[in-house]
């Protein structure tokens with residue numbers, strides 16, 4: 001489950017319903033899902049080759065079908081990050097500064113953890129996401145993203161149009 005930390009008073013929100021309500025109030029969609037068990041062997045691996053990535057994606061494509069009919073997403077891919085990924089610090093440096101996109105940033109975390117930071121209507125807060133969390137950050141929302149000290153995440157990205165994925169720094 002995700003954990004929210006409000007920057008101004010350091011308050012944390014962990015209750016699933018409260019997390020969902022807080023994020024909804026700020027225009028962010030959040031769901032907590034369970035993963036189908038037949039991809040467990042792939043989730044536990046640190047790195048995946050292209051075939052394994054596709055196998056994992058196929059194993060959870062029921063989610064893609066749901067999202068496709070609900071929001072019209074056209075494509076999906078799988079990001080697998082771990083400390084041995086070449087150029088990881090440079091890759092992460094693109095997204096750890098406040099930015100926005102012209103399309104929604106839609107992520108289904110299937111393994112590992114990550115931290116989103118938000119600045120919405122003058123309110124700053126972080127959201128630590130973990131396995132089985134689904135988050136949809138609306139276009140033009142100011143945010144950043146970091147990994148925690150374990151530097152490990154597997155996340156499915158859903159897109160309507162990949163060109164909207166470019167970060168615009170603020």
Ligand SMILES: [Fe+2]
Nearest residue numbers: 095101105167
């Ligand atoms: Fe982003």
